[in-house]
Amino acid sequence: MIYKDDLNNIVLEHHGVKGQKWGVKKAFHTAKASYAAKKASKAREKSWSKAYTNRAKMSEAQLTAINKRLSLENQLKSNIHQANPPKKSLVSKYAGQFGNQVMGAIIAGGAAATGKIILNAAKKGVAAGL
Incomplete structure (x- = not known):
């Protein structure tokens, strides 16, 4: 923001980007990768939801494979949470x-x-x- 102060001096002030750390630039590729990961996660959730809706039409082998995959994903999530617990402020x-x-x-x-x-x-x- 540029303005004139009481002594008629031109002053330039910039308060930075809200939430951004001093001296740290947000990498574009990181933001792009994050967006891609979120999009992939949504697609995966949609596919699991579709599979659940069509479960009556699946064979036992298909149900077993899907169930095994889901339990492995949940187990991985649990293990990661145990290895890196959230930090208390x-x-x-x-x-x-x-x-x-x-x-x-x-x-x-x-x-x-x-x-x-x-x-x-x-x-x-x-x-x-x-």
Whole structure:
């Protein structure tokens, strides 16, 4: 954005692309590959849906082959998820710990203890930059 400031100087400002990291350019081929992968995934889902609709017309061998393929795909997805679990953000990590402490204090019946835990957690959050 180009404008004149109070001192009549011409100023050029650019705030970048929303969500893009500094110094990182989005590769065109990566976006194109992602689009192709999504398109292939949709086509595969459509083919599985069509196969399920026509299951009465299939032979036992065809059903077995399709069922084996689907179970292998699901097993692969599960194994990948176990090998690379989603990472928790710092906020969700502290929120979970904070919630457990508060619930423990409430169950123990100590309103005063609950207040102390809330204050301590707030202090920790400020110290951690949250």
